[in-house]
Amino acid sequence: xxxxxxxxxxxxxxxxxxxxxxxxxxxxxxxxxxxxxxxxxxxxxxxxxxxxxxxxxxxxxxxxxxxxxxxxxxxxxxxxxxxxxxxxxxxxxxxxxxxxxxxxxxxxxxxxxxxxxxxxxxxxxxxxxxxxxxxxxxxxxxxxxxxxxxxxxxxxxxxxxxxxxxxxxxxxxxx
Numbered sequence: 001x002x003x004x005x006x007x008x009x010x011x012x013x014x015x016x017x018x019x020x021x022x023x024x025x026x027x028x029x030x031x032x033x034x035x036x037x038x039x040x041x042x043x044x045x046x047x048x049x050x051x052x053x054x055x056x057x058x059x060x061x062x063x064x065x066x067x068x069x070x071x072x073x074x075x076x077x078x079x080x081x082x083x084x085x086x087x088x089x090x091x092x093x094x095x096x097x098x099x100x101x102x103x104x105x106x107x108x109x110x111x112x113x114x115x116x117x118x119x120x121x122x123x124x125x126x127x128x129x130x131x132x133x134x135x136x137x138x139x140x141x142x143x144x145x146x147x148x149x150x151x152x153x154x155x156x157x158x159x160x161x162x163x164x165x166x167x168x169x170x171x172x173x174x175x
Contacts, residue, residue: 003086006161010169013053017045019065030064038064039072046079058172060084063121063147067100074106082172083111084164087147090122090130099126104133110171111138114164116145139171 004014020041021034030038042059050057059080061069066085073083091098111134115127122130124142131138141164143149143157150156 002156002158003161003164006165007168010165012058013049015045015049017041019068035068035071038068039075042069042072043076043079056081056172058082058084058168060086062086063089070107070111071103073109074103077106077108080109082109082168083107084114084168085111086114087116087119087121087149088113088127088130090126093120096126099130101130101133104130105135107134108136110136110174112141112164112168112171113138114141114143114149116147116149117142118145119147121147137171137174139167141167 001016004016007014019030019034019038021030021038023041042061042065046057046059057080059069059073060066060083063086066083066088070083070085070088073080089100091100111131113127113131115122115124117124127140127142131140141160143160145156146152148156149160151160
């Protein structure tokens with residue numbers, strides 16, 4: 001919520017939405033069979049925003065949502081002008097050989113990664129390795145904490161949303 005408000009305060013329209021799998025069930029992880037419908041849901045959200053706002057559009061998501069956003073943008077490069085990936089799930093916890101990066105070389109828009117330095121879904125070195133696969137410009141905001149970016153229990157860094165917005169604007173200004 002705070003991040004969306006920070007982007008809005010910086011003059012950007014923000015649409016937050018639940019992926020279709022989450023609309024169907026409030027708890028539990030997504031299943032592989034959910035992925036196509038989830039990417040279609042993101043596509044629909046971008047198209048709806050395009051009709052109401054115009055201008056440059058950016059896509060983003062946290063964890064699985066970011067993975068779906070990155071896969072969609074790799075398949076449809078013109079859909080958005082940039083990508084924000086919060087806690088990108090490089091691999092499932094405890095399974096570092098199951099890297100989820102095959103689509104990243106297809107990204108043609110700048111990508112900002114925001115990642116916790118103790119995230120069980122990817123170490124700082126693993127995030128650096130997947131960033132290197134993206135042919136477009138990338139940036140990184142590394143924060144202390146895990147997959148929740150230090151926000152678990154409502155105790156996060158109140159300056160983090162502003163840092164993310166600043167880094168995102170700086171990266172996208174080069175595009």
